[in-house]
Amino acid sequence: MIEILVAILILSVGLLGMAALMASSLRNSQSANFRSQATNLAYNYMDMMRANGANAPNYARTGFTNPAVCPAAPAAFDISDCGNQHTCDRSKWARELCTALPNGRGRAQVTAVGSSGYYDVQVEVCWSDDRSEGGVVTTDCDGDGETSFILESRI
Numbered sequence: 001m002i003e004i005l006v007a008i009l010i011l012s013v014g015l016l017g018m019a020a021l022m023a024s025s026l027r028n029s030q031s032a033n034f035r036s037q038a039t040n041l042a043y044n045y046m047d048m049m050r051a052n053g054a055n056a057p058n059y060a061r062t063g064f065t066n067p068a069v070c071p072a073a074p075a076a077f078d079i080s081d082c083g084n085q086h087t088c089d090r091s092k093w094a095r096e097l098c099t100a101l102p103n104g105r106g107r108a109q110v111t112a113v114g115s116s117g118y119y120d121v122q123v124e125v126c127w128s129d130d131r132s133e134g135g136v137v138t139t140d141c142d143g144d145g146e147t148s149f150i151l152e153s154r155i
Contacts, residue, residue: 070098
């Protein structure tokens with residue numbers, strides 16, 4: 001009888017360890033998914049700038065986009081309301097950030113390289129990567145539960 005109780009105890013400890021391992025694996029998998037989304041969104045914004053190179057300085061965003069103004073359900077994007085290409089690209093990117101990432105937001109810095117016609121560009125994507133409710137959103141993406149991805153390139 002004691003052997004059976006010891007066997008059940010060992011089995012239960014093993015099963016609890018496996019449950020903890022699965023929870024950790026799920027959390028890390030979700031974090032990797034967010035990082036992949038952020039990478040794709042940063043490259044997407046960089047490609048928008050490359051496609052409209054003459055207006056690259058207009059893609060600069062000094063502060064992070066505001067995830068609080070993101071629509072609950074994404075509607076079809078209407079290009080006729082934009083006015084010009086860079087305004088359209090900026091608003092589309094801001095909406096993609098807040099729908100793809102929790103508290104997703106981004107900013108971009110565009111600096112002219114002398115009179116060469118080239119620009120040094122830095123795109124930063126920030127999101128809440130903690131799994132707690134009501135993650136704290138800071139202005140500079142330096143909170144404990146926040147993660148950022150920075151992409152730098154010359155266009």
